[in-house]
Amino acid sequence: MKYPECFHCGEPVLTGSQFTTHINNSDRLMCCPGCQAVSAAILEAGLSNYYKYRTEPGSKQTALVPEELTAYSAFDLPEVQQDFVHSESDISRVSLSIDGITCAACAWLIEHKLRHVAGIASIQVNTTTERALVTWLPTQIKLSEILSQISLIGYQAAPYQVDEQEIQSKQNSRQFLLRLGLAGFATMQVMMFALALYAGYFTELEVEFRDYFRWVSMIFAAPVVFYSAQPFYFSAIRSMFSGRLNMDVSVSIAILGAYIASCIATVNATGEVYFESVSMFTFFLLLGRYFEQNARQKASVSSSNLHKLVPLTAHLISNDTCEEVPAKGLKVGDIILVKPGEVVAADGTIIEGCSSFNEAMLTGEQTPVQKSDTSEVYAGTINVEQPIKLKITATGQDQLVAEIIRLQESASNNKPKVALYVDTISNYFTWAILSIALLTYIVWKIYWPEDAFWVTLAVLVATCPCALALATPTAVTCATGIFTRIGIIARKPGVFEKLTKIDHVVFDKTGTLTCGTLTITDIELYGQLDKAQVLEVAAALEASSLHPIAKAFEPYNNPQLTVSRIQSFVGLGLSGQINNIDYRIGSAEFIEVTGEHSQAVYLAQGDELLARFTLVDEIRTDAKATVQTLTQQGCKVSVASGDGSIHVDEVAGRIGITDVYKGLKPQDKLSLIQNLQKSASVAMFGDGINDAPVLAGANLSVAMGSGSAITKNSADLILLGDHLSRFNDAVTVARLVDKIIKQNLYWALGYNLFIIPLAVTGHVAPYIAALGMSASSLIVVGNSLRLLRVRL
Numbered sequence: 001m002k003y004p005e006c007f008h009c010g011e012p013v014l015t016g017s018q019f020t021t022h023i024n025n026s027d028r029l030m031c032c033p034g035c036q037a038v039s040a041a042i043l044e045a046g047l048s049n050y051y052k053y054r055t056e057p058g059s060k061q062t063a064l065v066p067e068e069l070t071a072y073s074a075f076d077l078p079e080v081q082q083d084f085v086h087s088e089s090d091i092s093r094v095s096l097s098i099d100g101i102t103c104a105a106c107a108w109l110i111e112h113k114l115r116h117v118a119g120i121a122s123i124q125v126n127t128t129t130e131r132a133l134v135t136w137l138p139t140q141i142k143l144s145e146i147l148s149q150i151s152l153i154g155y156q157a158a159p160y161q162v163d164e165q166e167i168q169s170k171q172n173s174r175q176f177l178l179r180l181g182l183a184g185f186a187t188m189q190v191m192m193f194a195l196a197l198y199a200g201y202f203t204e205l206e207v208e209f210r211d212y213f214r215w216v217s218m219i220f221a222a223p224v225v226f227y228s229a230q231p232f233y234f235s236a237i238r239s240m241f242s243g244r245l246n247m248d249v250s251v252s253i254a255i256l257g258a259y260i261a262s263c264i265a266t267v268n269a270t271g272e273v274y275f276e277s278v279s280m281f282t283f284f285l286l287l288g289r290y291f292e293q294n295a296r297q298k299a300s301v302s303s304s305n306l307h308k309l310v311p312l313t314a315h316l317i318s319n320d321t322c323e324e325v326p327a328k329g330l331k332v333g334d335i336i337l338v339k340p341g342e343v344v345a346a347d348g349t350i351i352e353g354c355s356s357f358n359e360a361m362l363t364g365e366q367t368p369v370q371k372s373d374t375s376e377v378y379a380g381t382i383n384v385e386q387p388i389k390l391k392i393t394a395t396g397q398d399q400l401v402a403e404i405i406r407l408q409e410s411a412s413n414n415k416p417k418v419a420l421y422v423d424t425i426s427n428y429f430t431w432a433i434l435s436i437a438l439l440t441y442i443v444w445k446i447y448w449p450e451d452a453f454w455v456t457l458a459v460l461v462a463t464c465p466c467a468l469a470l471a472t473p474t475a476v477t478c479a480t481g482i483f484t485r486i487g488i489i490a491r492k493p494g495v496f497e498k499l500t501k502i503d504h505v506v507f508d509k510t511g512t513l514t515c516g517t518l519t520i521t522d523i524e525l526y527g528q529l530d531k532a533q534v535l536e537v538a539a540a541l542e543a544s545s546l547h548p549i550a551k552a553f554e555p556y557n558n559p560q561l562t563v564s565r566i567q568s569f570v571g572l573g574l575s576g577q578i579n580n581i582d583y584r585i586g587s588a589e590f591i592e593v594t595g596e597h598s599q600a601v602y603l604a605q606g607d608e609l610l611a612r613f614t615l616v617d618e619i620r621t622d623a624k625a626t627v628q629t630l631t632q633q634g635c636k637v638s639v640a641s642g643d644g645s646i647h648v649d650e651v652a653g654r655i656g657i658t659d660v661y662k663g664l665k666p667q668d669k670l671s672l673i674q675n676l677q678k679s680a681s682v683a684m685f686g687d688g689i690n691d692a693p694v695l696a697g698a699n700l701s702v703a704m705g706s707g708s709a710i711t712k713n714s715a716d717l718i719l720l721g722d723h724l725s726r727f728n729d730a731v732t733v734a735r736l737v738d739k740i741i742k743q744n745l746y747w748a749l750g751y752n753l754f755i756i757p758l759a760v761t762g763h764v765a766p767y768i769a770a771l772g773m774s775a776s777s778l779i780v781v782g783n784s785l786r787l788l789r790v791r792l
Contacts, residue, residue, distance in 0.1 A: 005029075006030050006032075006057075007023065007028035008035040010057030011031045012031065013029045017029060019033055019035070019036040021043065023048060034154075035154075038152070038154035041153050042113075042153050042154075045113050047112055053105045053108065075143045075144050077313065077326070085143065091136070092137075092138050093133065093134070093135045094133075094143065094160075095131055095132070095133055095134075095160040096132045096134060096147075096150075096158065096160055097130065097159070098110065098125070098130055098131065098156070098157045099130070101125070101155065107125035110123070110125050110150060113149065114146065117141065118141065119136050119137045119145075120137075122135045176286070176290055177290070179228040179230070179231070180283070182223055182227060182228050183224045183286055186223055186224045186279055187224070187276070187279040187280050187282075189220045190217045190220045190275050190279045190280075191279075193213040193214075193220075193275075193276075194217065194275070197213050197273075211269055214262075214273050217266075217273065217275040218273075221259060221275040221278055221279050224279045224283070225255060228283075229252075229255050229282045231289070232248045232251045232252045233252050235248040236248040236249040236251070245427055245431060249430055250437070250460040250461075251461065253434075254281075257456075257457070258453070258457050261274070274454060277765070281769065285461075289777075311344075312326060313325065313327055313345070314326075314327045314330055314345035314346065315337040315339070316330070316336055317335040317337055327346065328396075330346050331392065332392050332394065332395060333392060334391075335390070335391055336390050336392065337387060337388075338383045338389075340355070340385055340386060340387060341383065341384075342383055344377050344379050344380065344381050344383065344390065346379050346394065346395045347378050347379050347393050347399045348390035348391050348394075349374060349375070349390065349393055350371060350372060350373055350375050351389050351390065352373070353372075354372040354373070355370075355385045355388050356368035356369060356370045356385050357369050357384060358382040358384055359378070359381045359721070376393070377390060378399070379399045379400070425468070429468065433460065436459060436463070436756065437459045437460050440452075440760050441455075444762070448762075455759070455762045458764045458768075459756070459759040459760055459769075461773060462756075462759040462768075462772055463752055463755060463756055463759060467748035467751060467779070468745070468752070471741060471745045472741050474744075474784035474785070475740045475784040475787065478737075478787035479734070479736075482733050482788070482790055486726060487726060488718070488719060488730050489717070489718040490717055491715060491716055495717055496733075496734045498683075499700065499730055499734035499735075500734050500735050501699070502681050502683045502700055502731070503635055503636065503681055504636045504637075504676055504683070505638070505682075506673065506676070506682060506684050507637070507638070507657075507685045508640060508685055509641035509648055510617060514617040514618060514623075515620055516704075517551070518549055518552040518615045519552055519615065519616055519617075520553075521614050521616045522613075522614035523535070523611055523612070523614070524611065525610070525611050526608075526609045526610060526612070527608055527609065527610040527611070534610055535556035536556055536557075536558040536561055537610075538553050538585050538603050538611075539555075539556040539557040539558065540557065540558065540561040540576075541563060541585045542554075543557055544574070544576075545568065545574060552613075563576040563577065564576065564578075572586050572587055573585050573586015573587055573590040573591070573601075582605070583605055584603070584604045585601060585602070585603045587643070588602060588644070588645070589644060589663070591604045591609065599614065599643065600613060600614050601613045619655065620723070620724055622723055622724050623655050623724055624654070624656055625725060626728055627657055629728045630728065631656075633731070637657050638657065638659040638676075639652045639657050640662075640669050640672055641661070641663075642663070642669075643662060643663070649662070666694060669684075669694040670694045673698050674697060677698075682698050683698060683699065683700040683702060683727075684697075684700070684701050684702065685704070685724075686701070686703060686704075695715055700717065701716050701717070702715060702716070702719065703718050704718075704719055717730060736787060736790060737787065740784055740787060747776070747780060747783070748776065748780060
C-alpha cells in the first residue's frame with residue numbers, strides 16, 4: 001500500500017489526516033506534529049512562498065521540539081560566547097552551522113524569517129557550507145532567541161567552531177588560492193605577449209620588439225615559477241631527501257628546466273622561449289590540485305566531525321543547586337543533570353534516573369537504547385525521555401568520542417596492500433619517466449633539435465603519476481567516513497581487503513549472537529542455604545569477573561562478604577574462599593555435575609552442590625537476518641562457544657546455523673580457527689576476554705562494541721552499535737572500495753600508457769599535457785567521492 005507523502009518533508013504519512021496544515025488554500029497532510037508545527041510557523045511568518053519555490057522537501061521533524069531543545073540560554077553565557085562570538089562596538093557576529101538545509105529555498109526561508117526579527121542586523125546563508133553569518137544587536141536580542149527563531153521553522157542551528165586542523169586547512173587553502181590566482185593572472189599576461197610572438201612568425205616581427213616581448217614575458221612568468229609553483233619543489237625535495245622519487249620531481253624539473261632554458265634564450269637573444277607553456281601548465285596543475293584538495297577535505301570532514309556533536313555547556317549539580325557551566329570545565333567525579341532532549345556533555349555513569357539514549361553519533365543506529373542506574377552513557381549521545389543525573393567518569397581526550405576519533409584517524413591512514421604496491425610502483429614509475437624523458441630529449445635533439453625541449457617537457461608533465469598516487473587514499477578516506485557514519489571502526493591495516501576475501505564466519509555465542517545481558521530466571525537449591533544466601537555467595541565470587549554472566553549477579557552483591565584466594569579458570573568458572581569456606585561457581589563440567597540444561601551456572605561448597613542458576617540471554621534481533629545474508633553471499637557460518645550446554649544448539653538452531661562447536665576452551669577455539677583456515681579465510685566474532693587469543697589468530701577479527709577492552713584491542717573491526725548486520729554493511733562497503741580502487745588504478749595506468757607514446761612522438765603540447773594530467777587526477781578523486789553517496 002502506498003501512503004500519501006508529508007507536504008513538508010516528503011515522508012510517508014502513516015497517521016491519516018490527524019495532522020494537517022492549510023497551505024495555499026488547501027489542507028496539506030503532515031506526517032507528524034513536528035512538521036505540522038514547523039509548517040504553521042512558516043505560514044504565520046508570511047513565508048508561504050517557500051513551498052512554491054523549494055526544489056527539495058524540508059527536513060523531517062520527528063517530534064515537537066521539546067522545550068528543553070529550544071532553550072538555548074547556555075549560548076548567552078559570556079564564557080561560552082567567547083569561543084565563537086565576535087563583538088565590535090555594539091554589534092555581535094557569529095557563524096552558525098545549520099542542519100536541514102536541502103535547497104536554495106531553505107536559505108531564502110531562513111533569511112526572510114530572521115531579517116524581520118527585531119535586533120538582527122543582517123544574515124547571510126550559504127547553502128553549500130550549510131552555514132549562516134549573523135550579525136545582531138545584543139542590546140535588543142539574545143543569541144538564544146536567534147537560535148530559537150531558526151528552530152521554529154524546522155532547522156537546528158548551533159554556533160560553528162572550527163578546530164585547529166580546520167584553521168590550518170583554511171590558511172593553506174587561502175595560500176593555495178593566492179598561488180593559483182597569481183598564476184592565472186600572470187598566464188593571461190604572458191599569453192598576450194606569446195600571441196604577439198607567434199604572430200611575428202607570419203609578420204616578420206622586428207628583433208627589438210621580439211626581445212622586448214620575451215623580457216616582459218620572463219618577468220611575468222617569474223612569480224609563477226618562483227612562488228606559485230613552490231609546493232611542487234618542496235614536495236620534490238622532500239621526496240628526494242627520503243630516498244624516493246614522487247610525481248612532483250618530474251613536474252619540478254619540467255617547470256624549472258623550461259623557465260631556465262627560456263631565460264637563457266632571452267638573455268642571449270637566440271633560441272626558443274616557453275614562458276607561456278610554463279605559466280599555463282603551472283596554472284592548470286595548481287587548478288587540478290585545488291579541486292583535488294577540496295574533494296579530499298570534503299571526504300575528510302565527513303569522517304572527522306564527531307567532536308562537534310559534544311555540547312558546549314552542562315548543568316552542574318553542587319550543594320543541591322544546579323547551574324549551567326561550560327562543558328570544558330567539568331571534572332571527573334562531578335555530578336551533572338541531563339534533561340530530556342539534551343546532549344550528554346561528558347562520559348559518565350547514571351546515578352539517578354532511567355531514560356533512553358540516542359547513540360546514533362557513535363553507532364549509526366537511530367533506535368534509542370534504554371539505560372538505568374550504573375549504566376554508562378557517552379558524550380555526544382542524546383537523552384530522549386527522562387532527566388537523569390550523571391557522575392562524570394571521563395572528560396576531554398579520555399572520552400569515548402575522542403578515542404573513536406583517534407581510531408578513525410588511524411584507520412584512515414591505514415593503507416591497503418594494493419596502496420603499498422602502488423607507492424612502490426610510483427617510485428619506479430618516476431624513474432622510468434625520467435629515463436624516457438632523457439631518451440626522448442636525446443633522440444629529438446639529434447633529429448629535430450628545435451622541438452627537443454618542448455617534447456621532453458610534455459613527456460615530463462603528461463606522464464606525471466598523480467592519478468596513480470591518488471587512486472587508493474581517496475577511496476580509503478571516503479570508506480572510513482562511511483564506516484564512522486554507521487558505527488564501525490577499522491582498527492588495523494588491510495581491513496578493506498580482508499573483508500572482501502572472507503568466506504567463513506565464526507561467531508562466539510554469548511555477547512555476540514546473544515545480547516550478553518543475562519538474567520537469572522530460576523534457582524534450584526540442593527544444599528542448606530536459601531536463595532538469598534546462594535545469590536550473595538555467587539555474586540561475591542563473580543564480582544571479580546568481567547564475563548557477561550557476572551553482571552547477572554551484580555544486583556545481589558553483599559559488600560559484607562569478602563572473597564579471598566579467588567582463582568579464575570578460563571572458560572570454566574571461579575573458585576574462592578568466603579569466611580574460610582571454599583566455594584566454586586561455573587559450568588557443569590567445572591562443578592562436576594551431570595546432566596545438561598539449556599543454560600545454567602552451578603554453585604558448590606567444596607564438593608557439595610548448593611544451587612543451579614538458570615540464565616536467559618536474548619538472541620540479537622538481527623542475528624538471523626545477518627546469518628541469512630552471509631549464507632546467501634556464499635559464506636559458511638559456524639558457532640564456536642565455550643558454553644557446553646544444549647543452549648548453544650538452541651541458539652544456533654533458532655538463528656539458522658548448523659555448524660556448531662561447543663564447550664571449547666580458548667585454545668580449542670584457536671585450534672578450530674587454524675584448522676578452518678586451511679581451506680578458508682575466516683572471520684571471528686567475539687566479545688569476551690577469553691576470545692582475545694582466537695581473535696588474534698583469525699584472518700579478520702570482529703569485536704562487539706560492548707565487549708571487553710582487551711578483546712577490542714585484539715580486533716581488526718569493532719561494531720560500535722552491537723548490531724551484527726553492520727558486518728554485512730562493512731562487507732558491502734569493502735567490496736565497493738575494492739571496485740573503486742581497481743577502477744581508479746585501471747584509469748590511471750591506462751591514461752599513462754595512452755599518453756606516453758603521444759607525448760614521446762611530439763603529439764602533445766605542454767599545456768595540453770598539464771590539462772590531461774589534472775583531468776586524470778580529478779576523475780580519480782571524483783570516482784572515489786561516489787562512495788560518500790552510499791546509503792546503508
